[in-house]
Amino acid sequence: MARPSRKNEILQAALACFTEFGVDATTIEMIRDRSGASIGSLYHHFGNKERIIAALYLAGTGEYAELLEQGFSTANSAEACVKLLVTSYIDWVAANPDWARFILHSRGRVEASERGDELREANRLHFQRIFEALSGYREQGLFKVMPADCFASVIIGPTHDFARNWLAGRTQTELADCRQLLAQVAWESVRANP
Structure with missing residues (x-):
């Protein structure tokens, strides 16, 4: 089975954070920690939290x-x-x-x-x-x-x-x-x- 893409891993981590803490209370740092992505990778794929929400x-x-x-x-x-x-x-x-x-x-x-x-x-x-x-x-x-x-x-x-x-x-x-x-x-x- 293919490994999920880094972008998808970030999205799934964001969903887990949004579910656990709420969208407004979730920070980029929380998503980064949950996904294991570097801050550079997160910003490369999305740029900010609003773009993660939309994606x-x-x-x-x-x-x-x-x-x-x-x-x-x-x-x-x-x-x-x-x-x-x-x-x-x-x-x-x-x-x-x-x-x-x-x-x-x-x-x-x-x-x-x-x-x-x-x-x-x-x-x-x-x-x-x-x-x-x-x-x-x-x-x-x-x-x-x-x-x-x-x-x-x-x-x-x-x-x-x-x-x-x-x-x-x-x-x-x-x-x-x-x-x-x-x-x-x-x-x-x-x-x-x-």
Whole structure:
């Protein structure tokens, strides 16, 4: 197995520090100590803490987008694509709860940072890819008519809300145990009435 890159080691150390101490209380020195990287290496890869925050955020959302893209390559129906949006999200959050918590609480900070435009562009491309994957099914009339900018929220909204509560420890049910239920709810919310 390949050794993780120094950049990835720094990001994972930052995530561990953010989880343990909070984003604001974490210092560059704490990240350096946890990662074992030299201060030169840390500054070479990122420059400052805000850039580490943005890089960690973009890496996490990029992982989810990759998981979704892999799923789209095998999903062969409108129902499979809609359910994939939910199950991929649940799978990623359940496998990466600390990272998911960080992402949920850091979006505004990243949007306001020097990498905000990069985040907006990544989100635009992500949603464009989703709409491309579903456009043929939409043209066939397999989905309820609704504004395009509402469509993704209708699909992922309940899952996102439950995941937030699960990440905060406010649920008795495990997120993964709701995987099929939430996927079915999403499908029933957007499919055209027979």
